[in-house]
Amino acid sequence: MRRSTATAIGSAFWLLSAMPCGWALDWSDSLAEHGVGLNNLVRVQADFSRSAPSDGFFNPGNQLAQSNEAEFNLELRPDFSLSYREFELMLKPRLKFAWERVDTSERAFDRDERSAFVNEWRLRWAPRERWFLSYGREVLLWGPAMLLSPSNPFFTDNGRSNPFRELGGRDYLQVLYLPNASWTISLISNTAQGRGDDGTGIPDFERTDAIKIDFVGKNSNGGLLFSHRQEGVSQVGGYFQLTLSDALLAYAEGGYTRGTTALYPRRSAAPSGWVFADAKQDDRALYGVSLIGAAYTFESGATANVEYLHNSAGYSDQEARDYFDMVEQLGADFIRRDFAAVLLLAEAANLRMPLLRRNYLFVQWLDTNINNQLDMTLRYTRNLDDDSGRFVAVFDWAINDFTHLFALGLVSHGGERSEFRRYLDRQWLVGFNLTF
Numbered sequence: 001m002r003r004s005t006a007t008a009i010g011s012a013f014w015l016l017s018a019m020p021c022g023w024a025l026d027w028s029d030s031l032a033e034h035g036v037g038l039n040n041l042v043r044v045q046a047d048f049s050r051s052a053p054s055d056g057f058f059n060p061g062n063q064l065a066q067s068n069e070a071e072f073n074l075e076l077r078p079d080f081s082l083s084y085r086e087f088e089l090m091l092k093p094r095l096k097f098a099w100e101r102v103d104t105s106e107r108a109f110d111r112d113e114r115s116a117f118v119n120e121w122r123l124r125w126a127p128r129e130r131w132f133l134s135y136g137r138e139v140l141l142w143g144p145a146m147l148l149s150p151s152n153p154f155f156t157d158n159g160r161s162n163p164f165r166e167l168g169g170r171d172y173l174q175v176l177y178l179p180n181a182s183w184t185i186s187l188i189s190n191t192a193q194g195r196g197d198d199g200t201g202i203p204d205f206e207r208t209d210a211i212k213i214d215f216v217g218k219n220s221n222g223g224l225l226f227s228h229r230q231e232g233v234s235q236v237g238g239y240f241q242l243t244l245s246d247a248l249l250a251y252a253e254g255g256y257t258r259g260t261t262a263l264y265p266r267r268s269a270a271p272s273g274w275v276f277a278d279a280k281q282d283d284r285a286l287y288g289v290s291l292i293g294a295a296y297t298f299e300s301g302a303t304a305n306v307e308y309l310h311n312s313a314g315y316s317d318q319e320a321r322d323y324f325d326m327v328e329q330l331g332a333d334f335i336r337r338d339f340a341a342v343l344l345l346a347e348a349a350n351l352r353m354p355l356l357r358r359n360y361l362f363v364q365w366l367d368t369n370i371n372n373q374l375d376m377t378l379r380y381t382r383n384l385d386d387d388s389g390r391f392v393a394v395f396d397w398a399i400n401d402f403t404h405l406f407a408l409g410l411v412s413h414g415g416e417r418s419e420f421r422r423y424l425d426r427q428w429l430v431g432f433n434l435t436f
Contacts, residue, residue: 047431057331061105068100137169150289151237168195256288314358388414
């Protein structure tokens, strides 16, 4: 990336970030006189990361995935909200410049992208008291689980492993009814992919309709959700959290389908000798992810979370051996320029389930406002079936009310035939965030 290009882009971001703040300050007082509420928050974020992709049969020589070894992002993130009587508009446009360096066994090259898009927007109307109708692009997250959100058919990734990267919004039509202060009933229809990645692992977008019922009590809260995917896959999910004492919380979360669309390796008469099959799609048994956890807050303010997760659709020991045998052969075929292996290697990265095996342990240590400046999160996920794991450390340092420095480090461990070493060995990221 040339210095002149980076300087020009940086100057443009600074100018654009200052303009909306001035406009909002000039307009907000006069609009308030007419019953219009206007709020805005403008952030500029830049980050740089280095990664060490795993060099194995899943991505030989990094020729298949072409994962970057270095990446730089510069983003302008303004957030606006406008309200008038029973109407409310939320808008989150984005300007982004991204550069990355890719190194494969055959060549190394740079690529960059400049983009302008709307990550989230929503128009909400309250036609009657306790009733809300909305349409727009949003990131819908819920549930107490730290590792992932199995009850959510729209976003299994809850964004907590890397809080500095935004999840892409998806398009929804929603109807909300609040019969009283304790209950909420929501009808949700995911009408378009928007900018969101499909956290369920299903590659093609399908419209999904859901009904969600939430309860908030004095010492507990929970939710129950039924969803149906357009092609016939239905899911029931839910979460529950109970306050046992001032320091201790217990919670559970899960999502289940009858049969599963997950892919499993099968020997075949095909030239490669293998295929991926959705062999359990017509199975009448329940498959899904169950998670139980607890959180304890110490007198210092730090909180420790421990979670156990069971993925009933995950691979057994034999299925895992077949999976790694298959990928090892496909990787060798790919190296020998047999490009028929490309499709199967791509499918090996997206098995239509959030985790590969069946049993996982997750622990997290969260300590906020250390010396009134530093937030620290330490996370460790362990696959109890193959003993691989991943450690993530996240730091956010508030220099003042408007400037934050942050850093993230990731290290995977395990054997060559283990889940967490398939694609990424190590990664670190540093950056800053300015708020206006």
